[in-house]
Amino acid sequence: MDAFGLLLPHLDERQQRLMLGAAARVLGHGGIRMVAGAAGVAESTVSRGKRELEHAEEPAGRVRAPGAGRKPLREADPGLVPALLALVEPDQRGDPESPLLWTVKSTRNLAAELTRQGHRVASDTVATLLKAEGFSLQGTSRTTEGARHPDRDAQFRYINDQVTAYLADGQPVISVDAKKKETLGNYAVIGREWHRAGQPVQVRAHDFPEKGAQKAVPYGIYDIGADTGWVSVGCDGDTSAFAVATLRRWWNGEGHRRYPHASRLLVTADAGGSNGYRVRAWKKELADFAYESGLDVTVCHFPPGTSKWNKIEHRLFSQISINWRGRPLTSHEVVVSTIGATTTRSGLSVHAELDPGAYPTGVTVPDTVMERLPLTPHEWHGAWNYTLRPEPLAPEPPPPSTEFGRFPTGDKLPAWLRHPSLTGLEPAAFDDLAVRYRAWRAEHPPIFLPGKRPDGGPGAGGRRLSVSDQLVVFLLKRRWSMTNTVLAEATGLAKSRIGATLQEVTPVLTALGHKIPTGALTVTTAQQLAAIAGHDPTLP
Structure with a gap:
């Protein structure tokens, strides 16, 4: 051409x-x-x-001279291009109340609106003008990831350092995640396969699943060092128990043979889902696995909104999606076979198997169990990075003291958090406040609904904090204007417990008229709090 x-x-x-x-x-x-x-x-x-x-028209015998004919609309109507740009870019060059702000901006609609405004123009001319101004037909680009955590990049570097150290030491490193649930049946799957011309695979006309249609729940493990994948295809819910069951299957089936001398296991996971950093059941199930396998299991979570950076997404799941494109997933066996046949030119191999087990949703893990887990948060973002030791659960705490009825005796928080520079109270003043707090609570016992057991009663274990710890949490929160997230990182308590403690202590200290001196700054990290008290974070 x-x-x-x-x-x-x-x-x-x-x-x-x-x-x-x-x-x-x-x-x-x-x-x-x-x-x-x-x-x-x-x-x-x-x-x-x-x-x-x-x-077959005869030649007219004349030719139009160069430059003759109608002038281009751009020259004949100088206001045309600005009017067009005002329609296609209302937020940048024109009126944000553009007539076509909520209308599909096709060339026909643009031409009709321009004509209504007094610029007679055809849709083809509109297309020509748009191309001349640098416009083209484009789809959306999935780049917006939500709120960007300030420590996002530092967490990526931390994960990279951990992975590098584990691989250098010959220890296993895996990436885990759940793939999108797939509805089983003769439904269309995006993609194309080679078939004889005019003989495509016949599928249902609509993608709406039938009532009671079965689901396939793939949960994957990608071994970063070996470039291999393991996928369990579940028939029930995507729960933490199912996730760790897949991890257990991988370790018993492949992992312990590939890494016979392993003493540690590094797991990288995204921040949400069944393996999220806030999910208690995930940590409880991992603790059970660590005890069974004898491994120190370290988990590093990617920051919120960055799950696409997880290795398993683009090394395993993307290849699986390519392998079953255009192929209806009619049964669990088809899903397992298709996943197991996934390979790449770089050597990826995948083992897939069906997990017919039942994994009910809604399983909760109480505070009394969470507090006994052999879990050690890392100094850097302990909520995202933690290690579960191969130990059984810690013994249950002793029953609460009967001296004051509802008040347990044992303090859980580190002693340095009671430093006068943090609480604003000298030890004697702090003890006096605790005595007045106990006395007020004894004179004003809480009212409970019939059938409800008071906190700290028989069988309550260590669910509640001691009076000393309750006061420390409240004083730190109010004196230093800390968020519950930072306070949770500094104390090791769950944010839910911190919230309940604040709700309980606030009316008491208000009634006692206790005034809290305001700190000189707003504490935004646990490290800042330790620095104020002169505490070494490496010490307990």
């Missing part, structure tokens, strides 16, 4: 049309659009030339 660029400048307008029309006739169906695109002319010009050939 380069011949057009060489020959057309030497022909007059009619000869150009005839040449382009002849080329379109030779090409047949779709030739007009193809020739117009190659020659850089309007389709109407090619169509007119083709029509002139078919009607």
Whole structure:
């Protein structure tokens, strides 16, 4: 088609049309659009030339002089282009109340609105003007990831350092996640496969799942060091128990043979879902696995909104999606077979198996169990990075003291958090406040609904904090304007417990008229709090 660029400048307008029309006739169906695109002319010009050939019109004997004819609309109507740009870019160049702000901006709609505004123009001319201004038809780009955590990049570096150290020491490193649930049946799957012409796979006309349609729940493990995958295809819920059951299957089936001398296991996971950093059941199930396997299990979570950076997403799940494109997933066996057949030229191999087990949702883990887990938060973002030791659960705490009825005796928080520079109270003043707090609570016992057991009663264990710890939490929160997240990191308590403690202590200290001196700054990290008290974070 380069011949057009060489020959057309030497022909007059009619000869150009005839040449382009002849080329379109030779090409047949779709030739007009193809020739117009190659020659850089309007389709109407090619169509007119083709029509002139078919009607065998005699030459008129004259040719329009160069520059003759109508002026381009850009010159004849100087306000046309600004009016067009005001419609397509209302938030940048025009009125945010543009008439087409909520309308599909097709060239026909744009031409109609411009004509209504007094700029007579056709849709083809609108398309030409838009291209000249640098516009093109584009879809959306999935780049917005939500709120960006300030420590996001530092967490990526921390994960990278952990992975590098584990691999250098010959310890296993895995990436885990759940793939999207798939509805089983004769439903369409995005993608195409080779079939004989006119013989596509017949699927249902609608993608709405039938009532009671079965689901396939793939949960995957990608071994970063070995470039291998393991996928369990579940038939029930995507729960933490199912996730750790898949991890257990991988370790018993492949992991312990591939890493016979392993003493540690590093797991990288995203921040949400069944393996999220806030999910208690995930940590409880991992603690059980660590005890069974004898491994120190370290988990590093990717920051919220960054799950696409997890290795398993683009090394395993993307390849599985490519392998089953255009293929209806009619049964669990088809899903397992298709996943197991996934390979890449770089050597990826995948083991897949069906897990018919039942994994009910709604399983809760109480505070009394969470507090006994052999879990050690890392100094850097302990909520995202933690290690579960291969130990059984700690013994249950002793029953609460009967001396004051509802108040347990044992303090759980580190002693340095009671430092006068943090609480604003010298030890004697702190003890006096605790005595007055106990006395007020004893004189004003809480009222409980019938059948409800008071906190700290028989069987309550260590669910509640001691009076000393309750006061420490309240004083730190109010004195230093800390968020519950930072306070949880500093104390090791769950944010739910911190919230309940604040709700319980606030009315008591208000009634006692206790005034809290405001700190000199707003504490935003646990490290800041330790620095104020002169405490070494490496010490307990």
